[in-house]
Amino acid sequence: MQKEIELAIAPERIEDDNYILTQGSKALKINGERIKGFKIRKRSIDARSRHVVFRARIIFFIDEEPINEVFETNFHSVHDAQPVLIIGAGPAGLFAALQCLEKGLKPIIVERGKAVQDRRRDLAKLNREGIVDEDSNYCFGEGGAGTYSDGKLYTRSDKRGDVEKVLQLFVAHGANEDILVNARPHIGTNKLPHIIQDIRETIIAHGGEVIFEQRVVDITTENNQVTGVTLAGGRQLKANHVIVATGHSARDIFELFRTKNWLLEAKAFALGVRIEHPQEIIDQAQYHCEVRSEHLPPAYYSLVEQVNGRGVFSFCMCPGGVIAPCSTADNEIVVNGWSPSKRNNPHANSGTVIQINLEDVPGSESDPFALLNFQREIEKRAFEAGGGKMVAPAQRMIDFVEGRISKDLPDNSYKPGTVSADLTQVLPKFVYEALRGALPIFGKKMKGYYTNEAILVAVESRTSSPVRIPRDKLSLQHPEIKGLYPCAEGAGYAGGIISAAIDGMNCANAIN
Template structure:
């Protein structure tokens, strides 16, 4: 028989099979010799008490063979099947392609950027020289933004689809099984490229296609139905279904749709800065100890405060992480964060942003680019404030709140470099004031957070797409163009790797129904 149990385990022993059997035996009151194995279902760190512990939900195998689970997946041959074009090879596009294969369709994935290996050179140029390739950067290229900006898999989108299935697909392509059980699963930027490559190979081995340097410049639409796409080189590719999974930074795609009189809409997003602390400050606050021991991972935090009827919140927190330059054009500053799998860098960073509602931005309420223009304007102001070469405007935390220029800046992880700037001159006043009020409040919630050892780096602006591509809730199709499936973060239906992957699966299912 298999019994469910909850056990509490000291740090450092959470992977010890004998310890787990001993704890499980005591929990279900069955002799340990009858237990053939313990499978961890969920695992999380509980730092609320004086001692930090792991809380674990487990399955206990009693008097029966312990079954080892396997996650390999066999994909059918779709070389000669109906084609579905997928624009974008981020998580939404890759998972749409794999689901298309399971649904008996041949995916043709078009990626404007390069494969994961070739992207590294362009990222090196961004970090070392401040040079941005608009087609290959932290946002564009195989795997999308998540490949080289962290690989966090935490999501609240449990009602949108099969989260477990998405995680198992990552495991089948090389991720560790830890992501199936950890409360805050994480792959790491150093490991994701190999996993993304394996996913691409699964698509190709099944008869699908993945084409790089293939920028879509127009959709082919006849009598209200999609018929294919045209590429920048003039080539036309034809299919009766197109999944548009281009990510939240593909501004030219929004312009393309608008030019073709295909409906898009402005939508709310959030904007602020990325805040970095020494990791040891966060560890002391969260683990209630002077030094984090080797048996505990670097700690994370999540903070939110309502300020003048707007939410101010931490976003995309990266323990042991690095601040990355994620601009997609040469005259803008955009920052994000990432962590390697071991999260062993000395800093902790998090986006800290203010919610922007539609009524906050003046202008034509019917202009679908209203929010995007605002986003772009702030990014360009930040670039000018930094002085060029992707140098970012920055300020110490207390200096920012108290309105004085920082005489110097702490050591930090942002490789292109930071320039001491009064961020009130970069952030719009109503955003800056809310952020200024929120930071001391965060400090009251988390000891040590409010400190001049922390640096604010501007700007964190690509939290989500400022444009939405509408679609039908049931069919996932655009209301004006049959066979066009807006998908993922760029269309406004996801907010991270897992939710984007789930949306890709849902759109592939929608395409299968449409194609019959």
């Protein structure tokens, strides 16, 4: 017999099996000898009171031995199978390829960037010298933007597909099993590269292919049916099915669609800044303590407020994290955040953004590039305000709200460097006014948040794609081109590693 109950467990006891068994027998009012084992199904931190606890949903096995569930894949050998071309080796492309293996289709991934380990040198150069490789950076390369931007696996995409399967596939390729039970699963930027490499090896071992450092410059068609792709060097790959999983920053793909006069749409996205605090401030606020317990992870937060009819919200919060330069060209500043698996850096950062709607930018209803051009202009302003070499414009929080240029800036994690600037000269007026209204309110919601020890770094602008590539809801194909599957973040249908992976799998499943 199995019984599932919820227990509140002190942080120092969450790894104590004997304690959990004892508490389970008390809650179930049965002799402890009858409990043969247990399995934590889900756990989360409850910090609503001064006594922080883990809330754990636990299955207890009574009068029967625990069942060790084994996740099994059903990958086929596809060396000679029907090919499916996948543009992009981010989570959408990789998981589309894994799903192709299950369906007996041969995935051929084409990635403009480098293999995951080879990306490190280009990222180091970007951080150290402010030099951007337009094909190998935080956005482009094996694993996509997710590989070197944290590996957060929290999602609300349950209705879109099988979240559990995605998590299990990560575990099968080396992720810690904790991601199966934690309410906010996280892998860490330091661990993801090896997992991504193992996924690639699975694809190749079963007959798939992965081609690096090759841009797709054309998608060929005949009578509105996909026939293949052309690479930058002139090489042509033939297939009747192409999954476009290029991510939110592959602007050249949008340009390709425009030159072919294929349907595109402007899409709302979010824009703002990345805000960084000392991690201890967040810990003290969220855990109601002076010093965080060694048994608790660095605290996170989620904040939202309406200002002037606009939602201002935190996004991609990184406890114990780092602010990273995520530009994909020399003349722009884009920032994002990531955390290592231990989340043991001294700072916490989060995007804090405002949604940019079609009505905010003239011409968006008729010009699918209007919001992208707006995004590009703000990124150029940030670059100019920073003075070059990926130095980012920044301001202390209270100085920003009260309209003062900061005399100096606090120590922060952004390696290319920050320079004191007036962020109202970078951000649109309706964005900085909404931020100025929200930040003091956030400070009332979370003690210590509103402080000049916090720094605002501009600009957080790649939260999602400002362009959508339309697709049919049932077939998932572009409405004008048969065999073309717009996919995940770059097409406007996902937002994060899990939802992108699910969308990749859904596109693979749509192929007959």
